[in-house]
Amino acid sequence: MNEHLxxxxxxxxxxEALGDGNLQQALKFLEENxxxxxxxxxxxxxxxxxxxxxxxxxxxxxxxxxxxxLERYEERVKAAGGHVHFAVTAxxxxxxxxxxxxxxxxxxxxxxKSMVSxxxxxNDFLIRQGITAIETDLGEYLxxxxxxxxxxxxxxxxxxxxxxxxxxxxxxHTHLPPERTLTESTTLxxxxxxxxxxxxxxxxxxxxxxxxxxxxxxxxxxxxxxGNGDLTQTLPKIHIVLATIEKLVPTLxxxxxxxxxLARSATGQEISVxxxxxxxxxxxxxxxxxxxxxxxxxxxxxxxMLGGAFQDMLRCIRCGACLNHCPIYHAVGGHAxxxxxxxxxxxxxxxxxxxxxxxxxLPNASTFCGRCEEVCPVRIPLPRMMRAWRERxxxxxxxPAAARRGLALWAxxxxxxxxxxxxxxxxxxxxxxxxxFRGRFRRLPLASGWTRHRDFPAPEGRTFQAQWRGGRRR
Amino acid sequence: xxxxxxxxQQPKRVGLFVTCLVDLVRPSVGFAAVKLLEEAGCTxxxxxxxxxxxPAFNSGDRNTARDIAERVIAAFEPCDYVxxxxxxxxxxxxxxxxxxxxxxxxxxxxxxxxxxxTFELTAFLVDVLKVAKVTARFPGTITYHDAxxxxxxxxxxxxxxxxxxxxxxxxxxxxxxxxxCCGFGGTFCVKYxxxxxxxxxxxxxxxxxxxxxxxxxxxxxxxxxxxxxxxRAGYKVRVRHVAEVLAGMTDIPAIGESQRxxxxxxx
Numbered sequence: 001m002n003e004h005l006x007x008x009x010x011x012x013x014x015x016e017a018l019g020d021g022n023l024q025q026a027l028k029f030l031e032e033n034x035x036x037x038x039x040x041x042x043x044x045x046x047x048x049x050x051x052x053x054x055x056x057x058x059x060x061x062x063x064x065x066x067x068x069x070l071e072r073y074e075e076r077v078k079a080a081g082g083h084v085h086f087a088v089t090a091x092x093x094x095x096x097x098x099x100x101x102x103x104x105x106x107x108x109x110x111x112x113k114s115m116v117s118x119x120x121x122x123n124d125f126l127i128r129q130g131i132t133a134i135e136t137d138l139g140e141y142l143x144x145x146x147x148x149x150x151x152x153x154x155x156x157x158x159x160x161x162x163x164x165x166x167x168x169x170x171x172x173h174t175h176l177p178p179e180r181t182l183t184e185s186t187t188l189x190x191x192x193x194x195x196x197x198x199x200x201x202x203x204x205x206x207x208x209x210x211x212x213x214x215x216x217x218x219x220x221x222x223x224x225x226x227g228n229g230d231l232t233q234t235l236p237k238i239h240i241v242l243a244t245i246e247k248l249v250p251t252l253x254x255x256x257x258x259x260x261x262l263a264r265s266a267t268g269q270e271i272s273v274x275x276x277x278x279x280x281x282x283x284x285x286x287x288x289x290x291x292x293x294x295x296x297x298x299x300x301x302x303x304x305m306l307g308g309a310f311q312d313m314l315r316c317i318r319c320g321a322c323l324n325h326c327p328i329y330h331a332v333g334g335h336a337x338x339x340x341x342x343x344x345x346x347x348x349x350x351x352x353x354x355x356x357x358x359x360x361x362l363p364n365a366s367t368f369c370g371r372c373e374e375v376c377p378v379r380i381p382l383p384r385m386m387r388a389w390r391e392r393x394x395x396x397x398x399x400p401a402a403a404r405r406g407l408a409l410w411a412x413x414x415x416x417x418x419x420x421x422x423x424x425x426x427x428x429x430x431x432x433x434x435x436x437f438r439g440r441f442r443r444l445p446l447a448s449g450w451t452r453h454r455d456f457p458a459p460e461g462r463t464f465q466a467q468w469r470g471g472r473r474r
Numbered sequence: 475x476x477x478x479x480x481x482x483q484q485p486k487r488v489g490l491f492v493t494c495l496v497d498l499v500r501p502s503v504g505f506a507a508v509k510l511l512e513e514a515g516c517t518x519x520x521x522x523x524x525x526x527x528x529p530a531f532n533s534g535d536r537n538t539a540r541d542i543a544e545r546v547i548a549a550f551e552p553c554d555y556v557x558x559x560x561x562x563x564x565x566x567x568x569x570x571x572x573x574x575x576x577x578x579x580x581x582x583x584x585x586x587x588x589x590x591x592t593f594e595l596t597a598f599l600v601d602v603l604k605v606a607k608v609t610a611r612f613p614g615t616i617t618y619h620d621a622x623x624x625x626x627x628x629x630x631x632x633x634x635x636x637x638x639x640x641x642x643x644x645x646x647x648x649x650x651x652x653x654x655c656c657g658f659g660g661t662f663c664v665k666y667x668x669x670x671x672x673x674x675x676x677x678x679x680x681x682x683x684x685x686x687x688x689x690x691x692x693x694x695x696x697x698x699x700x701x702x703x704x705x706r707a708g709y710k711v712r713v714r715h716v717a718e719v720l721a722g723m724t725d726i727p728a729i730g731e732s733q734r735x736x737x738x739x740x741x
Contacts, residue, residue: 014669107627212717327655331672365666367659367673368532370626384573387532394534403533403665411530411538415545417522424498439732440705449664452673454603454702457499457730468520474509 004121004149005354007338010361011392014303014331016331027333030158032323037268038375048264055261056379058254059315067109069215070297071246076218080280082293090120093298097122097207097240100294101131104238106204112222112229113137114154114209115318116242116298118340119353122207133207134199136228145172151334153341154266154320159333164187196228206232206290210243211294211317212258216251218279220295223262225273232381233278239290241278244298246314258317260376266319301353309388313348315378322372322382328365337362344372344382351389363389416432423464477530486603487607488516489553491546491592493563494525495615500729503641503694507559507595511620514603521549521707526558531574532660539576544581547571547588555602556592559717561624562660563735568628582587594624595717596692600633607640610722617686618716619677620653621693634716636693640698641719649684651677674703682709688728692716701729712739 006013016025042048054430062069074084085270087093102110108133111117126133135144139156141148145168151155155163166182171190180201182188208229220241222229234237249255265271282289296450305311323329323343334342339359341349347362356363363386372382413420435441435458450456488511492504508518528598544588550556568589575581599605606737616638624630631653638646657673659665664670677700681689689704689711691697700711712728729737 007573011666018668018672059511066578084516250726296523327657328669331669353606354688356548365662365669367622367655367657367662368669369622369659371622371655374626386532390532390534392534401536403661407527407530407533407535407538411535411542414524414530414710416540417524417545418525421522424494437732439727439735440730441701442706447664449667450702453667453729454699455705457698457701460726461500462499462501462502463505465520465522466499468504472505474505 003341007359007362010336010338011339013336014332017336020326022164023159023333025332026159026161031330038265041264041268043269044152051261052377052379054257055377059378062248062250063314069250073213073248074217077295080218082280082295085296087296087298087359090300093120093296094122094125096296098129100118100240101205104204105133107198108203109133109207110134110200110203110207112208112232114207114242115340116244118150131178136196138226141192147321152323153318200231200235203236205238208233209240210241212249212255213243213247214249214252214255214416220278221255222276223272227274230276233258236286237290238292242364245302252414262317262319265321265377270454288332305352310352310385312380313385315380316345317378321375325367325371325375348385356389356392357398360393421465425466428459428461428463432459486517487557489550490518490520491556491558491739493558494561496559500663500694502706502723502726503559503715503717506717509721514515514599514605517526519553527565527686528566529660543571543574547584556593559595561594561628562576564695565623565627568592594628594630596634596637597630600636608637608720609666610720611642612724613643613720615645616688616690617649617681617684618652618689619689619691621691621696622655624692637720647684647686649680651680655664656696657701658696661701662726674699678703678707680707681711689715690714690716690719697729698722705730
């Protein structure tokens with residue numbers, strides 16, 4: 001399942017990312033745009049902070065009664081003529097998708113943007129089974145033709161510059177005349193549209209994710225800006241909704257509250273261009289819609305997070321605000337995190353899904369600056385949960401041996417004020433004496449992690465506590 | 475200097491939590507804090523101390539963090555207040571200590587009392603002592619970096635600026651993204667030095683572009699990181715802790731600066 005997992009190589013990935021000029025240019029764009037847009041749109045809504053509280057409470061309530069709402073949801077989907085499939089693992093979900101496709105004799109599948117489909121590596125699987133899977137979201141389409149993973153949960157190709165996109169189109173769309181201009185976002189979009197339109201019409205099955213599943217009505221909801229999701233789910237004979245269990249929300253009223261914080265937090269829009277509600281297959285009076293409507297409810301590790309230290313993570317509505325505001329994400333982008341979910345939300349979720357032994361770097365690669373929690377629309381305490389992963393790591397002796405030894409030595413001193421005072425005095429004296437001429441060090445033994453990139457300020461020479469005990473007061 | 479009401483005639487006994495970095499690297503910050511607190515009418519004590527335990531806490535070693543927390547709480551129990559010249563350490567003491575004693579009925583009342591009387595220096599001066607101005611002079615332009623823990627765990631943003639505004643001769647030049655992390659992050663800066671470098675590199679550029687001669691913040695860890703990067707990158711901006719400026723103790727060399735350079739700069 002995790003053939004694409006490179007999280008254990010986080011440091012190497014980060015090193016490459018820091019040296020990638022295109023990526024750095026793209027990240028600068030992200031940092032400059034997303035933050036300002038969210039700030040502006042939030043400032044226009046006086047009740048924004050209270051809406052965030054309400055959003056948190058709705059998700060908490062749902063998670064506390066998830067069994068109940070899942071049962072109700074299943075009942076409502078069936079009543080509307082749809083099918084519900086429960087999948088415990090990624091493999092089960094893939095097999096259910098395959099069975100539906102085989103049953104319908106499907107050869108081509110179109111897909112709306114779905115992070116869960118990335119999580120279960122569905123495209124690779126379908127292709128191995130002889131089924132063509134085509135991504136229809138522009139960003140997803142781009143990374144599909146590049147053979148990449150998404151680098152952002154709402155903007156999968158945010159790591160690319162326009163020049164790179166043009167080069168990829170010319171490489172893949174061989175019908176393109178060389179004189180055709182592809183330098184603007186709009187011309188690129190038109191080109192993608194022309195290619196994708198034929199695919200929509202040829203598809204036998206359309207697969208989408210879901211932003212929300214509504215228990216009281218059995219409705220699945222997708223939020224998009226391109227309209228590709230609508231074509232994906234209404235044109236083919238069969239619509240499959242692939243969603244994880246924590247997407248449940250009790251009522252339409254609850255959804256309307258969550259929608260108010262989702263788009264604002266994500267793209268800084270008041271509401272996304274398309275918010276599409278699907279309930280069951282096409283009814284007799286409907287002008288269009290699929291003949292079959294399937295929902296695959298995937299667990300894949302979520303239920304194990306219920307009732308534990310990481311339950312709050314299941315509140316996540318995948319807006320991406322934590323990525324957009326994260327200094328680490330701004331520096332290295334999404335691919336460095338090495339799997340489907342990057343940034344602060346990925347640093348908490350990924351270890352839960354692939355194991356802390358694989359994803360240990362992710363919750364460690366944080367300064368705990370707290371900006372993610374500050375902007376999270378459902379107030380997930382992301383730094384606290386990253387720390388909880390570090391605790392798991394520490395308990396299981398997974399953190400690097402050198403770091404553990406250093407920490408143990410420091411702890412032994414920190415618990416003994418006298419011994420600590422003596423050691424601190426010796427260090428302050430030695431470093432202060434050697435460093436007094438320049439006032440700082442360009443190199444220090446055992447501190448190359450610091451001095452490779454910055455100078456180290458020389459201590460003044462005597463510790464505060466030694467001077468205080470010696471009678472100095474001012 | 476501070477406007478005090480009649481009910482506050484009894485001097486407040488403040489325990490200074492000096493922080494391990496100030497103790498080791500820049501004791502002047504500690505003495506600046508003492509000066510500010512005494513001028514505001516407090517008596518200052520310095521109980522024997524090592525560190526707030528944050529390195530252990532953030533490395534996942536809860537037992538060590540708890541052990542250290544118990545010692546800190548006990549050591550400062552006789553004081554009316556606990557004041558630290560650091561938003562990061564004050565944030566640890568005030569907002570994270572309770573997590574370490576969760577569900578422990580023996581310790582919780584002591585922890586709650588400890589948290590209630592613990593403050594970051596500028597927040598204590600402004601919010602508790604109602605200090606409206608300081609007596610210091612500082613001829614020059616300053617830009618202020620909001621260190622993360624003070625800003626986001628304790629809500630400190632206005633307090634240091636209010637006090638800086640009262641320093642005679644001082645001009646505050648705000649920089650864009652003053653509230654964005656400097657990339658220090660405690661052990662983060664040595665565990666992921668390349669990423670930390672990229673972040674502090676941006677911060678250094680922002681500081682230099684502000685045109686201010688001096689950058690000031692309330693956390694020595696961030697300041698050492700920022701000073702080290704500014705100096706390695708060849709920028710001439712000087713770096714000081716906010717307490718030094720507020721206490722008028724700016725005759726000492728700036729962070730990472732030699733005596734000679736300091737003399738040259740003041741000449």
